[in-house]
Amino acid sequence: MVKVGVVTPNSLLTKVIDKLYDLQALQIEEYTKSDEFDIGNPLVKGEELSDTIVKLKSIASHIGLEFYRDDFKRRHYTSEQIKISINRFYENIKKRIDKIDYTQKILPILKKKTYKKALEEIKIETNRAKDKDSIHFCGLTKKDVQKQISEISETYNITTRDVDGVKLTLLFMPKSKKDEAIEILDENLFTPIPAADVKKAHDIDASYIGEKVNLAELSKELKSDVENLKEYLTDLKYQYEDFLLNSNEKLEEEVEKAVSPVKFAASKQVHVINGWVPEKKFNHVKETLEDETNNKVYVHKIPLKKNETGPILLKNPVFAKPFQFLLDLFSLPNYSGFDPTLLMWITFPLFFGFMLGDIGYGVVTLIFFVLMRIKFKKGAMNSLLNILIWSSLGTILFGALFGEVFGEEVLFGHKLPHILSRAHQITDLLSISLLIGMAHLVFGLILGFIQVAKDHDLKHAVEEKLGWILLMPFIMWLLIQLGVITGFVAGGIIPMLPPPLYTGIIAGVGAVLIILGEGVIGVIELPAILSNILSYARLMAVGLASVELALIVNQMAKEMFSSGIVGIIGGVLLLLIGHLINIMLGILGPFLHSLRLHYVEWFGKFYEGGGQRFMPFGEKT
Amino acid sequence: MVDVGTGLLGVGAALSVGLSALAAGIAEKSIGAAAIGAMAEKEELFGKGLILTVIPESLVIFGLVIAIMIMQMAA
Known part of the structure; x- marks a missing residue:
């Protein structure tokens, strides 16, 4: 972001506002009145327009039209056309509405x-x-x-x-x-x-x-008569829906433009617009404004004051964009902060899939969310559905790894191939979960290391983040000794760990660094990393609950199937309802837990929020 | 039939999960109520509210890990 000042003669103000609105590239920074400059006055046309808006809203409420819709055909009308048509429309409809009211009285x-x-x-x-x-x-x-x-x-x-x-x-x-x-x-x-x-x-x-x-x-x-009038109004609604929606959009746009000068600094000759423009767009903005006004407008960069930062515009590939929603929900990264959206695109669906992990459930939820997405084409709901679609794919992937379809590992007498059986290898599942957790946290700490090194210096980075990473081998050793990490996972890790003495020394160095970096609080915080790692046990726990519930439903249904026709009908119903409930729980649980692991455990290692969203003038919300 | 010792291990595992779940529930009750209250005033607090609410959840996880360790003893 660069801070920009636009100085325009008052005669060109309307033109500049129009152009900036179309460009959608500048976030206006509100000017506060000072001795040198006053703030601008709203454009005159604003008042006339607000009268038309009142009429338009009145028409809409009478014919039952709602403005939240976005799926109408865009047409261009000038505000003059709209004003005349709306006035006529209003007179016409007013008589009829009076008549309805009167007749009903x-x-x-x-x-x-x-x-x-x-x-x-x-x-x-x-x-x-x-x-x-x-x-x-x-x-x-x-x-x-x-x-x-x-x-x-x-x-x-x-x-x-x-x-x-x-x-x-x-x-x-x-x-x-x-x-x-x-x-x-x-x-x-x-x-x-x-x-x-x-x-x-x-x-x-x-x-x-x-x-x-x-x-x-x-x-x-x-x-x-009343019926006919009402029918007439409904007809009007369908006939003029597009026009009215277009008018509403256009009028709101015009009003936004008309009131914008109150955010500018104004003198008798010029208006000054301060704001933020993405660095890449600066030249485009400058050239467009200058061309449009025959170089009568002066556009320049304003040097930043110390610690002054602009709003945030996240940039991510299209497929990962929906995951920005998860950051919106939390808090946008601060100006120099790291944007983890792309990484969350990978880890979020994987965690979700690890927990739900079932081919059957994955396919059902995938179909459901894809169908839902047809209805929600925009906004937060669309982002959420896209996240859930990726998560469903993760579910199918892990379903294949676990060899599970609707909780069953055996289908029509064939055992599904699997790498790990969730229902039977509980301790292995726990070990793997904790291993994933450790890897995820180390990754977070590395990101934090880079972040601190960039924002402060290497010394701080070493003290604040490297210390925690050095603790990891010791924690691993501890978890194996305690019998939390067992089986083939422990067998695979033990040879990779340094001898206990060295593990202890490395951890000691780590602890010293932490205490140097964070003071006495560091000592109290030391066990927190263990609790962070153990928190990833939820990857196992949530998944296990979902498998067990599915198995119980299947078991009960099987028993019912063997008791005649009534039993078969009851069994089918039980299967449908049981799995439906389990799927609903299986979306809610893994979603929240995956989110929590990211927000609490992972973000805690590197993320700094508090960024302001970039909202350019002219952007529709 | 299992012997009394194994049975007691089972009871121990159950207590470990059950009591920690109860504790987490009590803790989340207060935090959740306050978080919802804050969200009603300011919707953007959803992220922070969620985090604060789920913090005590770790208690159950600890209980579960202990329970699994106990069950391993039984096996």
Whole structure:
């Protein structure tokens, strides 16, 4: 990473922001206000856009569209196009949604005739009501229409009452103004109530242009209206889904751009953008910005202060990339730290496979995870599934080495070839696990040695890491003497160990180095390396539990098979359920334990976390 | 039938695993609860929470190793 400063005249600011956004190569470092420079103001277009965004979100919530999706066809729209279309869309949809809301309110009112009480309360002038030149309306409206009516006619009489969130309106109009009145009422979603009810309450004939209203039919009609409207909205959703999703993406992008100047330093003439760019991309960024602005923008490297470090961008081959997820989960390596992703790509699936180690389980989980991956094409879940796919391959590999299929070592009368039988050679399995552990830890210590030598000096590296490595032969000797490492593993190692006296001397030197390096705490820490190594016994323990469980399920099923048809059905069910549970445990257990061995035992030897992730401006999260 | 001595070795092995598992369980209970609490506030603490929670697990492993050593005596 290099620290970069971009100085741009204010007139070119928008252009520079656009370009930087597209480049996705610069992580902006926020500027804090000082005496020399103020911070920038958001671009003006931001405010207009946020209005459109509010409308867009409102549309989405009404038609049931969710924005988390990522699988839509990308099209290009300008923000002006989007603004106009969204506004129109919003007006269009708003009317319909109002109508749905209103109809759903009045349906129960019409059904239970809750308007009756309000109707009786209305006082009317009987004279006017009997006037032959007058037309009477009585019904429910969305809101009070008096103001609108007063605009079209000087003579009128209107009374309104609230009924459960809508208005009961009784209106007398001169016959000559009938059409205009109907227009206003329609606009306010006027729904007439039965003339009989009006007659009963006030002895007048008042109804929408004199029609007789049948409540049952009206309700039915209203209900089907609502259904149609809802259907229309659903249709809209499918029809304009792509447009809306594209708009959302574009608008969010524009807003991000519009608010970005608050992170810049600003004066009356220029804006200064400070940030981090990967070293390799610096020239590209510089050239692009300069070309785009006819060399009116000044891009330069800023020398780092002491101990100042930039964000972290991990680089790994495609196949190992998913394993970066495991580092994200923990803590990214610090700036000068070693990135163990590639090594974890090897060891993680191997540990996982060593624990689950079964061809049958491996194939089942492999198929399951490959199918799952079709659904999760991106993000953390995809990484996790890729890790599990590699782990399934490890499981199949070790399944072959152990000669196990669903816990069985014998298939159709043939014994599967194997190098080690887990169910029977428990102590050998333990010895091998500890040996793997020791190798893994020594490897970690070597990495730590290199790291310390690089960060500090060789003296520190020798004291802090070499001491522990020198202890290893002694620990090996100790474990053999204690009878923890036995069998052919012990037989193979003993000739390789130096004589006990020398082992002791080497360990003594190691201990002295550790105490020199870490002080008195080093003495207390000495047994910790033994506990670290013994921790790898879980490689055996977890695997053994999984094998034994599988064997028990198989054994029980076999016994059931010999007792008739019911027994066979029960046996098959038992096999399915038993192995399903065992597979689920067999994914969870080995995953967590493999992770733990890496995080606690291995990382403890060399890893230093605390790095900040590189998040370039314009990157979508 | 096995003799009393072998039987006692078996009991010893069982106690070794059983008691250490119990101890690990008690230890992990408190740490796990605190770790979940911390994660609820700050999700990034998952890695650290996991590590702290599984540290006492080594107790069971030690118990298991001892049990295996005892069982070897019995065999």
